Amino acid sequence: MSIRTIVVGCGAVAQRLYRKPLARLAKQRVLEVVGLVDPAADHAREMATSFAGARHFTSLEEACKQARPQLTLILTPPALHCAQTLTAFEHGSHVLCEKPMANSTAECQRMNEAAASAQRVLAIGMIRRFFPAFAKLRTLVQGGALGRLQSFEYREGHKFEWAVTTPAAFKPRSQGGAGVLFDIGTHALDFLQSVFGSMTAATYADDAAGGIEATVAMGLRAQDCQGEMHLSWDVPQVNELRVVGSSAEAVLRVDRFDQLAIGRPGAFVPQVIDESFPVDLHQDAARRIVPLSYPDAVLCQLVQVLRAIELGEKPAVDGQGGAACIALLEQALSVAAPLPEPWLASREQAAAARLHWSNR
Numbered sequence: 001m002s003i004r005t006i007v008v009g010c011g012a013v014a015q016r017l018y019r020k021p022l023a024r025l026a027k028q029r030v031l032e033v034v035g036l037v038d039p040a041a042d043h044a045r046e047m048a049t050s051f052a053g054a055r056h057f058t059s060l061e062e063a064c065k066q067a068r069p070q071l072t073l074i075l076t077p078p079a080l081h082c083a084q085t086l087t088a089f090e091h092g093s094h095v096l097c098e099k100p101m102a103n104s105t106a107e108c109q110r111m112n113e114a115a116a117s118a119q120r121v122l123a124i125g126m127i128r129r130f131f132p133a134f135a136k137l138r139t140l141v142q143g144g145a146l147g148r149l150q151s152f153e154y155r156e157g158h159k160f161e162w163a164v165t166t167p168a169a170f171k172p173r174s175q176g177g178a179g180v181l182f183d184i185g186t187h188a189l190d191f192l193q194s195v196f197g198s199m200t201a202a203t204y205a206d207d208a209a210g211g212i213e214a215t216v217a218m219g220l221r222a223q224d225c226q227g228e229m230h231l232s233w234d235v236p237q238v239n240e241l242r243v244v245g246s247s248a249e250a251v252l253r254v255d256r257f258d259q260l261a262i263g264r265p266g267a268f269v270p271q272v273i274d275e276s277f278p279v280d281l282h283q284d285a286a287r288r289i290v291p292l293s294y295p296d297a298v299l300c301q302l303v304q305v306l307r308a309i310e311l312g313e314k315p316a317v318d319g320q321g322g323a324a325c326i327a328l329l330e331q332a333l334s335v336a337a338p339l340p341e342p343w344l345a346s347r348e349q350a351a352a353a354r355l356h357w358s359n360r
């Protein structure tokens, strides 16, 4: 029977990443999109062009009462994730919540307690878990292909060009905004912790003065190695994850689905990328794909949540995994310092440091 599904938040991520895989699953009658929840009627109307039978609601409470969803997709700005997840559980729905899970560990805890008491699935949307090159790297590192782990370096940066439909992300953190740390940082740190285990931030610096940060640098410690992470919405970076071990190095292109090489500087060998994920709800997962596009990766993520609901399987990132990522972000903020900006004159550098939020 089709799983009654509602989409909460019909902005950029709904329209650009979720629409196509949802339409495919609806066509296969695996799920039915019965409601589109968004106070912006034009955003809901845009999604409705692909889901003719879905009703438009401006309130999640009303949608839960009238559309009676079994699965709620929370695709709204992060400051709304906790309250909307709690509402969905109160009405007996399972939840897939986009990253970041929430803006604080306290909110994550409330979401996990609500999932446990409602006995419902809480999955967190971490699309990169379904990038086959990422999955392959994790398998290789954990299988010892690089020897004893020594260090890693994660760099991702480009001009911000995601076509958000609201300015929610750009408000100061105290008003619910989420800069590059909670945006790309959740993807990066979730993946790094899945490879290297629980980590702590030894150092963290950002360039947020009155608003949210656009560039961050973090020094990280894991049990077996240490590393660095550099992220920017502003400054182009090399966009790769490099892991150095005692016998080899691995280099992953973070903006590609299938680019991973292993070797030594000057002698890297591209790896065959064949990690696949189920796209049906059968126990033996007979149909699988190697996702090579964002909609394919979202399809695999949605199917995994449906398999969690129907077959009791564990989603790639559940509420505990989502909370572990937010805990690391929160710990990094507790050691925050102003990011050095050496391109400024020295008196401007001093003024920028005085404006930094950690000095207020």
Ligand SMILES: NC(=O)c1ccc[n+]([C@@H]2O[C@H](COP(=O)([O-])OP(=O)(O)OC[C@H]3O[C@@H](n4cnc5c(N)ncnc54)[C@H](O)[C@@H]3O)[C@@H](O)[C@H]2O)c1
Binding pocket: 008, 009, 010, 011, 012, 013, 014, 037, 038, 039, 040, 043, 058, 060, 075, 076, 077, 078, 080, 098, 099, 100, 125, 126, 127, 162, 163, 164, 165, 166, 167, 168, 183
């Ligand atoms: N997985 C990824 O690669 C990826 C990419 C982009 C965004 N995201 C995440 O998706 C979420 C949404 O991002 P976006 O880029 O679509 O933002 P957006 O601002 O474009 O869209 C947010 C939508 O939520 C709607 N909204 C606001 N208040 C609401 C409410 N009370 N109830 C229902 N809808 C409401 C807005 O009208 C808008 O349509 C964020 O958590 C973001 O981090 C994930």
